Amino acid sequence: MELGAGLLLGGSVTAIFTGVSEYMEQVGCMFPQFIGTALSTARAAIFMHGVSEGLQQSLSVGLMFGQVTYKGIESENE
Numbered sequence: 001m002e003l004g005a006g007l008l009l010g011g012s013v014t015a016i017f018t019g020v021s022e023y024m025e026q027v028g029c030m031f032p033q034f035i036g037t038a039l040s041t042a043r044a045a046i047f048m049h050g051v052s053e054g055l056q057q058s059l060s061v062g063l064m065f066g067q068v069t070y071k072g073i074e075s076e077n078e
Helices: 022-030 031-040
Strands: 004-017 043-062
Touching: 022 031
Parallel strands: none
Antiparallel strands: 004 043
């Protein structure tokens, strides 16, 4: 989830939720009313924020879903 706004001076906040149940993530994508339930299954949350200045006028909101799977250096499937 990403939020940002600015007018000469701006700021942004990004939240990354890790360990979300894959099933609940899919349900949350299909039915937006369950996004809060999907995010409640997260094992951890990472919050980042920043400030910018300069000639700007912006307002943004982003909700992006993704998945990273790591099976180790030596995979049994190879």
